[in-house]
Amino acid sequence: MTGLQTVLLVEDEAKIAAVLRDYLVAAGYAVHILANGGVAADYVRDHAPAAVLLDLMLPGKDGLTVCREIRAFSNVPILMVTARVEEIDRLLGLELGADDYICKPFSPREVVARVKVVLRRSHPEPTPGAAAGLELDDARFEAKIRGVTLSLTPVEYRLLRTLAARTGCVFSRQQLIDAAYLDHRVVSDRTVDSHIKNLRRKLTDACPGEEPIASVYGVGYRLEPLEDP
Known part of the structure; x- marks a missing residue:
């Protein structure tokens, strides 16, 4: 599932x-x-x-x-x-x-x-972020990868947390919108794509040579497992 x-x-x-x-x-x-x-x-x-x-x-x-x-x-x-x-x-x-x-x-x-x-x-499952080498602090909206703190906006943090909850699984744009915007505002797919683009860049900067977020054409996005450093 x-x-x-x-x-x-x-x-x-x-x-x-x-x-x-x-x-x-x-x-x-x-x-x-x-x-x-x-x-x-x-x-x-x-x-x-x-x-x-x-x-x-x-x-x-x-x-x-x-x-x-x-x-x-x-x-x-x-x-x-x-x-x-x-x-x-x-x-x-x-x-x-x-x-x-x-x-x-x-x-x-x-x-x-x-x-x-x-x-x-x-339903035992991995701790969110563990499979992706991430540390997530919901109280501070702070994310670290391999000990490096990522400078994320609240929306980017929610997107990352959602993706990390099931590393390797595809999330639709609507699922990501629902998770990222708690006030249920109307948000276009392009807005989500823009946030994902920024999040992908920040992850890639912290993990050179890797592409942590994959696009699945016509469906959405997934967070890929990271290689051991």
């Missing part, structure tokens, strides 16, 4: 859903939002997301029912979300098969961290 891991977010509060989507996209995930529990199990069956963030109180079908339906055919990681702390004990007692439980109000960063934990348990 190529591209980003998809997190299904089943949440009927639009503001909460938008905030979580932005944080998850910034962390390198694709996000699909559903506001009705009645269609969640069918989406999981048809699209096989990497993880599900599932609110307890939903129109259509409540989260408990949706969790049972999904567990009947899938082992996808499920993180249950509830606004009532006292619900946690009841949820645990029901042994629904959820992988984690999160209480509202919550920190979006905490939610992203919990998603990463359950995905690492169920």
